[in-house]
Amino acid sequence: MNQNETDLQEMVSILGRRGQTIYGRQSIVETCTKAGVILIDDPEDERHDENSQESLERFLLEYSKLGPAARLTLLILSRQYEATLPKELTHKKKSLVDLVSLLSDFVAK
Secondary structure: OOHHHHHHHHHHHHHHHHHHHHHOHHHHHHHHHHHOOOOOOOOOOHHHHHOOHHHHHHHHHHHHOOOHHHHHHHHHHHHHHOOOOOHHHHOOOOOHHHHHHHHHHHHHO
16 A cells, blocks of 8 residues: 555545544445445554555545535645545636636637
8 A cells, every 4th residue: 555545544534433423324334335445443454455545535525525524624634644635626616707707708709
């Protein structure tokens, strides 16, 4: 497991424990199931190594859908662990003003 994958695994472990407290165990079990991540409460358990980097990133994506606080927690943890988040979480969404501006540019041509 490389350093980024280790950092992602640590983040997933923290989010799993935090999420069970805040969002309920069932919600986190569903998130883990969608992502294909093993839900283990013990961060020292060796079975964490069975999670692929892709499944860890899917977990982060699914977790971010739990609400704005979940997304903010992801950003804070990524800074603390110097982990790279999937680009779907870090790209800037276009505002309505940006979309109207693009549309008007398109129509003007």
